[in-house]
Amino acid sequence: MMKIGIIKCGNIGLSPILDLMLDERADREDIDIVTTGSGPKLGPEQCEGATKMMIEQKPSLVLFISPNTALPGPKKARELLQSASIPSIIISDAPGKRAVDEIAEKKMGYFIITCDAMIGARRPFLDPTEMVFFNSDMIRVLAGTGVVKLIASAIEDVITALKDGQTPKLPQVVITWVKATTAANFGNPYAQNKAMAAFQACVAVADMNVDACFKTKGREDYMPKVGAAHELLRHAAKLVDEARELDKGMNKVYRAPHDTDGKLLSKMDFAAKPE
Template identity: 55%
Template structure:
């Protein structure tokens, strides 16, 4: 079995960032992949991004690279793309809604991409945002992304690339995905109300980004922008509460769809809690 080496570069943070690599090996037992993760923390300026991207390309040399950051059209991520393109290593750019501005350029330069429209910007105003608020926001968005189908969509897209490399294909088909409200189909909900709640959570999460952009960049008066960013976080909290309701609806009828990996990386499936995945 060919073991695939995957490189994750994390610059800045979106909701998907903390778990994107973990979603490929949830029990730390896969024998078909090796994963290396490097990052620049909260910073995503060109100098910081250049340093970690060059280290990944020159020192780790993976079979393919996943670069994840806010706003892939920003100067830092753009610098990363220049380095990744020159390296020739197949690369996938994962980003939030502002990344739509770079979609055509990504395609022209041979990158794969996953743009997550419902992965919102945080309320980054000094009067409001502290480390505790960062933790609460990220816990809420991770819950939403998990329950409505985003995590599964990203994981399955990356697994397809892994399988292509294992099979020795010369032309690896990289994902070209814009995640919208149709993402809820990935969860195959048994209860139509669970699906409706998932769509509601999606729409709320996407709106959170719009509200935070307004509060962070468009409104200059603190008396106005502080309650705006606070309201965005309250919106996301409601989406997270919906995510709890969705999960409980599916659990109540013992219908939660679980798709674990086996040791060889195959995705298994089960519905009933007490049955074994097949």
Template identity: 50%
Template sequence: MAQNQFKKIGIFKCGNIGTSPLVELLLDELADRKDIKVRTVTTGSKMGPEDVEDALPKIFELNPDLLIVISPNTALPGPGKVRERISSSGLPGIVISDAPGKRAKEEIEKQGLGYIIITGDPLIGARKQFLDPIEMAIFNSNISKVLAMTGVYRIVHQEIDKAIYAIENEQKPDLPKLIVDLKTVRDRSEFSNPYAKAKAIAAYGLAEKIAEINVQACFMEKESEKYIPLVTCAHEIAQTAARLAEEAREIEKCNDTVVRKPHAKDGKLKVKTELMLPPVSEEDFSG
């Protein structure tokens, strides 16, 4: 693809979920794709309407060909404003959110946007008596491990890649309408060993449970002696989930069956399993 034919991908981060820090890097992990340029605008950790109003115009100044908004609970007023603006722009857009975002699914579809709702990208234990910058970083690193090693990040970048390929070929993209739940991990994770797959499913199931516990701890319990043990419990579960996900990948490593799918310079995915062999096109891959 010629240098002047690249497509611009705009990513608007409204607040933070576990997928947020790495989402743009999933599209160009080697920093050598020639078919796209990715630009990101963020509101930081805050996600109120005033934060959106300040930051959102900047993403449109970049003249993107595809817009992605990623936020906790896309049904909230701040992320809702982002969706409205993307919908009214006429640009293709994809919403990435966590389990509470399921409440906005029908509205997202009416707005003509795609969505990837990740039920195992859980709410953090946001209580001042517990959460500090280091605890926040540890939690997010554990969740990133779970989402990476269970195959969720693979699903995210493949769904976005599909939209990019369609736009590059001057076609209307078939935007994703996907809730990534336990069944999705079971059916779309790329493990050859059944025990590895079972461990990955278990890790994702634990991540879903973290969300339930932290919702109770952050929004329902009012007394510190009740909510502090709960948020602590949830973060301990996150560490255990990350360990399970690592065990799943270690099994695949021992069998030399880890699936790797790097992007080629033209944006197409290559694939390999055996460590010492080069990646090949998906059409030429025999498994």
């Protein structure tokens, strides 16, 4: 069985589900998934510790996921993974675009998820409950816009190459609204329209929260901004719900489950067997 390593440092919307989306029924017979992490922090010390723990597991492939992978902590993790000669794919949000050239130079793969928005991390606003609401909405958008399907499919190509004894071509993708919603394979063009709108709304959410958290002083000024950003995300989540319902009404929901051997199957008719 091949060992797949997932390192989670800090958190973006995709972080809680990355391991689960590779083995959604927990019945794959071709891979085992091992996860290490640093919790909510991603400083150099935390990232180094989580990465060293993973290297000791000797995985065949590592997925490293964090916010802003251009920061010193994630950069330290990449240096360790490169030294260990482990094929690695870096997954990050829009600020991580600043590191893509360096990642490519290390011959690593990457996914930059431009809609995976920063949270409104202001103390008077963000408590544990608000944090969970935000992340649940964000996960819904990632699933409903096709981001999850795009990443799961690309990672499966890498795993298949490794199982076949080949040197895999690691994906290097900045995920846009077009790439994501194309991967979603909507059956109704109006569903894709709604998903594209949801994706771009979350790009705006990221910009709004960056402005509120790093560029705005004064509680009276930043509180409405983080509040508005979270409201916009909530509406984006509703849009992907509406998109899903449109496809349901036409019996055109595209499903791509993993078989026990890891192969991605597909189906669209509700009662059909995936093949």
